[in-house]
Amino acid sequence: MCGRFTLTADTGALAEALPGVEMPDSLAPRYNIAPTQSVAVVCNTKPLKVEFLHWGLIPHWAKDPAIGHKMINARAETLAEKPSFRESFRKRRCLILADGFYEWKKTPSGKVPMYIRLKTGRPFAFAGLWDVWRSGSEEIQSCTIITTTSNEFVAEIHDRMPVILSPADYSKWLAPGDKPPDSLPLLTPYASEEMTAYRVSPKVNDPKADGPECISPTSY
Numbered sequence: 001m002c003g004r005f006t007l008t009a010d011t012g013a014l015a016e017a018l019p020g021v022e023m024p025d026s027l028a029p030r031y032n033i034a035p036t037q038s039v040a041v042v043c044n045t046k047p048l049k050v051e052f053l054h055w056g057l058i059p060h061w062a063k064d065p066a067i068g069h070k071m072i073n074a075r076a077e078t079l080a081e082k083p084s085f086r087e088s089f090r091k092r093r094c095l096i097l098a099d100g101f102y103e104w105k106k107t108p109s110g111k112v113p114m115y116i117r118l119k120t121g122r123p124f125a126f127a128g129l130w131d132v133w134r135s136g137s138e139e140i141q142s143c144t145i146i147t148t149t150s151n152e153f154v155a156e157i158h159d160r161m162p163v164i165l166s167p168a169d170y171s172k173w174l175a176p177g178d179k180p181p182d183s184l185p186l187l188t189p190y191a192s193e194e195m196t197a198y199r200v201s202p203k204v205n206d207p208k209a210d211g212p213e214c215i216s217p218t219s220y
Helices: 011-017 065-070 086-091 167-174 180-186
Strands: 005-007 030-033 038-043 050-055 073-075 093-098 100-107 110-118 124-135 138-149 160-162 195-199
Touching (some): 086 124, 100 160, 124 167, 167 180
Parallel strands (some): 050 138
Antiparallel strands (some): 005 030, 100 110, 110 195
């Protein structure tokens, strides 16, 4: 699964990683993004731009928006089957912007948080889905991160990982005419050799913690 991630890159780095996407004037660094918070997303709508959506998908047909608490992730293997995701998989895809994510590794002394990112340190995009829920005058735009089986590197930490898309596949994932079966090959584990990880402070366990200390390496 993916339950916490970061986006510390500035708009200049994001613009370089996402040419042609409209950027906000500024973007505050986020060191510990947690479910139900706002996340930076590029939806498959025109013009392509960075928007901020609620993390935890609320299907447009849901009676209670609280369902989003259980929908922070969507398994790549069952997207086409699950009622909660299959329509969004066909019509509403997005890029969820990040530059690292956390997983908790089991050790003899308990679970310890690990920070995982690309060796280059560059920002990247998770494959995601989005939807819009409305009730009266209330409207919530929300999203979910797609997960897959872990590559060999991440498997040493956790058995699943978020789908990190190759930049060459961003436009393919967002293509409105792309049929779901044709998109499934994009939802595979990212290359192990391009990733790195290190242990971080248990401070990251607290969703209120959101400073540089969350990604500082630690040995305890």
